[in-house]
Amino acid sequence: MYVAVKGGEKAIENAHAWLAEERRGAPDVAELSVAQIREQLSLSVNRVMAEGSLYDPDLAALAIKQARGDLIEAIFLIRAYRTTLPRFGYTNPVATGNMACDRRISATFKDAPGGQVLGPTFDYTHRLLNFKLAAEGGDPIAPEAAPRTEPTPHITEFLKGEDIIQDEPTSDETPGDLTREPMEFPSTRPLRLQSLTRGDEGFVLGMAYSTQRGYARNHAFVGELRIGKVAVEMDITELGFAIEIGEVELTECETVNQFKGSKTEPPQFTRGYGLVFGQSERKSIAMALVDRALRWEELGEDNLGAPAQDEEFVLSHADNIQATGFLEHIKLPHYVDFQSELELVRKLRREAEERITPKEAAE
Amino acid sequence: MTAQAQFSGGFDNAPVQSSHAFRAAMNVMARPGEIRTLAGAQPPAPLSVAAGTLLLTLCDPDTKVCLAGELDTDAVRRWLTFHTGAPFTDAAQADFVVGAWQALLPIGQYRIGTAEYPDRSATLIVECDGLSAQGAQLSGPGIRDTARLSLPDIPALQANAALYPLGCDFFFTSGATVAALPRSTQISAEV
Amino acid sequence: MTELSEINTEARRARMGLLARAPEDALMALWQKYATPPRFEWLRRPEIGGVMVRGRAGATGAPFNLGEMTVTRCSVVLEDGTVGHGYVQGRSKPKSEAAALIDALMQTAAADEVRAQVIAPLSERVQADHTRRAAKAAATKVEFFTLVRGED
Numbered sequence: 001m002y003v004a005v006k007g008g009e010k011a012i013e014n015a016h017a018w019l020a021e022e023r024r025g026a027p028d029v030a031e032l033s034v035a036q037i038r039e040q041l042s043l044s045v046n047r048v049m050a051e052g053s054l055y056d057p058d059l060a061a062l063a064i065k066q067a068r069g070d071l072i073e074a075i076f077l078i079r080a081y082r083t084t085l086p087r088f089g090y091t092n093p094v095a096t097g098n099m100a101c102d103r104r105i106s107a108t109f110k111d112a113p114g115g116q117v118l119g120p121t122f123d124y125t126h127r128l129l130n131f132k133l134a135a136e137g138g139d140p141i142a143p144e145a146a147p148r149t150e151p152t153p154h155i156t157e158f159l160k161g162e163d164i165i166q167d168e169p170t171s172d173e174t175p176g177d178l179t180r181e182p183m184e185f186p187s188t189r190p191l192r193l194q195s196l197t198r199g200d201e202g203f204v205l206g207m208a209y210s211t212q213r214g215y216a217r218n219h220a221f222v223g224e225l226r227i228g229k230v231a232v233e234m235d236i237t238e239l240g241f242a243i244e245i246g247e248v249e250l251t252e253c254e255t256v257n258q259f260k261g262s263k264t265e266p267p268q269f270t271r272g273y274g275l276v277f278g279q280s281e282r283k284s285i286a287m288a289l290v291d292r293a294l295r296w297e298e299l300g301e302d303n304l305g306a307p308a309q310d311e312e313f314v315l316s317h318a319d320n321i322q323a324t325g326f327l328e329h330i331k332l333p334h335y336v337d338f339q340s341e342l343e344l345v346r347k348l349r350r351e352a353e354e355r356i357t358p359k360e361a362a363e
Numbered sequence: 364m365t366a367q368a369q370f371s372g373g374f375d376n377a378p379v380q381s382s383h384a385f386r387a388a389m390n391v392m393a394r395p396g397e398i399r400t401l402a403g404a405q406p407p408a409p410l411s412v413a414a415g416t417l418l419l420t421l422c423d424p425d426t427k428v429c430l431a432g433e434l435d436t437d438a439v440r441r442w443l444t445f446h447t448g449a450p451f452t453d454a455a456q457a458d459f460v461v462g463a464w465q466a467l468l469p470i471g472q473y474r475i476g477t478a479e480y481p482d483r484s485a486t487l488i489v490e491c492d493g494l495s496a497q498g499a500q501l502s503g504p505g506i507r508d509t510a511r512l513s514l515p516d517i518p519a520l521q522a523n524a525a526l527y528p529l530g531c532d533f534f535f536t537s538g539a540t541v542a543a544l545p546r547s548t549q550i551s552a553e554v
Numbered sequence: 555m556t557e558l559s560e561i562n563t564e565a566r567r568a569r570m571g572l573l574a575r576a577p578e579d580a581l582m583a584l585w586q587k588y589a590t591p592p593r594f595e596w597l598r599r600p601e602i603g604g605v606m607v608r609g610r611a612g613a614t615g616a617p618f619n620l621g622e623m624t625v626t627r628c629s630v631v632l633e634d635g636t637v638g639h640g641y642v643q644g645r646s647k648p649k650s651e652a653a654a655l656i657d658a659l660m661q662t663a664a665a666d667e668v669r670a671q672v673i674a675p676l677s678e679r680v681q682a683d684h685t686r687r688a689a690k691a692a693a694t695k696v697e698f699f700t701l702v703r704g705e706d
Binding site for chain 1: 563566567570571574575601602603604605606607608609610611612613614615616617618619620621622623624625627629639641642643644645684685686687688689690691692693694695696697698
């Protein structure tokens with residue numbers, strides 16, 4: 001039972017004023033602008049957009065500034081803001097095959113048609129701290145080469161001809177939306193993907209890692225990982241046709257998984273899918289692994305009782321705003337609840353002592 | 364119809380006007396029988412100002428709308444689509460239904476919610492010739508003692524109230540006035 | 555007639571897409587340089603909202619909801635009755651107003667002028683940004699050579 005408390009207004013006001021001062025930090029150090037956060041902490045901005053479930057780099061940067069860099073707090077701010085927006089509609093599904101790829105790699109096909117493009121990656125860096133950045137960063141300039149002008153096709157498209165990879169038949173079924181209707185179990189793959197793409201990166205990463213370590217192992221390779229901008233198109237009823245209403249940066253990961261066949265499916269490669277706002281590589285690979293693990297039933301695999309196969313477990317705990325809300329509420333005033341608990345424990349102890357004492361007296 | 368006419372008649376200042384309209388809609392639903400002014404939109408005929416304002420306030424691309432009878436015109440459809448984006452549907456799936464009482468019958472064809480989600484039910488906007496505080500006697504939540512409202516069909520509305528906590532909720536609109544009847548209100552014939 | 559209207563629709567689609575995607579500062583600089591805005595009335599004042607972006611499972615399969623993006627839209631009518639719609643990414647009311655007015659003007663006798671002074675230079679700017687990124691990506695294209703094939 002929750003009991004309201006009163007008072008404390010002055011202390012709360014002062015705490016918030018101090019919070020603002022602490023957020024600013026030492027006044028002799030220049031203040032961060034939202035544009036600086038957007039441009040120079042862009043991977044934090046991307047995470048806040050992905051898990052806040054709202055693509056708007058300026059807003060995400062503002063949230064990070066306001067939250068003093070606490071990304072979950074920033075995600076919370078974005079989630080709260082997005083509930084105030086009227087929903088104009090739903091876009092047509094993005095065509096990631098038309099992505100202008102900044103990065104496009106495959107761990108499985110060395111000579112992927114369209115080529116392997118590393119992009120601005122941390123891979124192959126030595127993870128040595130660069131002390132030069134502490135002094136001055138300078139304005140580094142990347143080399144250029146003759147740009148590719150045609151779209152880069154998906155690698156899995158090339159496997160399809162051989163019939164050795166599971167197909168993803170196109171449908172135009174309207175997907176459920178967990179921001180509109182509460183999640184019910186058993187769920188559907190579209191709802192699972194929505195839940196995973198906005199799920200906590202750490203949680204999804206941990207779940208994905210558990211599948212690699214043997215809990216519902218399904219031997220994933222990255223068939224393709226691509227990062228880049230994709231146009232977003234929506235039907236506009238007053239126009240009677242679809243127009244592009246913007247473009248978003250996305251990270252897409254398709255895994256190719258070993259699959260020896262099941263009662264219902266022939267031996268073939270199966271697939272897991274990750275698609276996340278922004279340059280969010282770790283998250284999209286993790287999402288693809290968890291997506292694949294959750295598909296056990298559809299593919300006729302055995303339920304091994306692994307956590308990553310348990311859709312209710314995964315989806316109910318993936319959202320960091322739900323989790324932190326419930327976790328952190330236990331620090332707020334619960335005085336009356338605890339008083340009754342205290343009374344109960346004292347009473348039980350008294351009764352226990354009374355049971356022991358007469359015995360001792362008899363001896 | 365000119366392109367301009369198709370797109371005009373919405374709120375001039377949507378945040379403020381829709382807030383006022385929402386407040387009026389909430390108040391009449393909280394105080395069954397109370398009649399209030401509801402204006403702001405200029406919908407195409409035959410949609411009343413109150414019904415049009417209510418639709419602009421309550422509908423968006425996630426709410427399915429059913430236009431009943433004479434209200435189902437191209438002009439009304441285009442106007443509502445431009446200003447709300449609400450999709451049109453049939454009676455059995457609608458979140459909001461608008462029409463004159465005769466065009467809405469039978470009332471049993473609309474969604475009444477489920478035991479787990481009683482809110483997944485239809486709200487009916489009934490276009491009336493006039494609204495007055497006479498006729499059926501109302502009592503229940505939001506009514507101090509009793510209230511009176513000119514209802515189009517007492518037995519049908521009593522049957523709906525008997526479904527509580529399931530059932531439909533009703534707005535009654537006429538010109539720029541609105542009244543409401545939630546499923547929780549008890550109705551007795553005039554005495 | 556049908557063919558002509560299809561061509562017009564395609565041109566309008568391309569234009570509106572460009573206006574939606576273009577950086578706000580680039581569009582506003584060109585628009586302010588173009589002229590004093592025409593007289594108009596609002597059919598729908600600028601409003602900021604969200605649009606749910608969808609993807610497809612496995613890139614080609616069933617649609618799913620990926621997350622929302624911010625969009626600002628408005629609609630205007632010029633004095634001669636021409637209607638213009640603006641849908642732009644982000645939260646800028648001035649940008650959506652400029653987009654709607656440009657959409658309207660492009661259906662009038664002012665079209666050639668607007669195309670020359672706003673649409674064409676904006677398109678060049680957006681294309682140049684795009685090409686520069688593609689050129690940087692191309693410079694990181696890699697050829698891996700398999701040296702030893704493991705036998706396990």
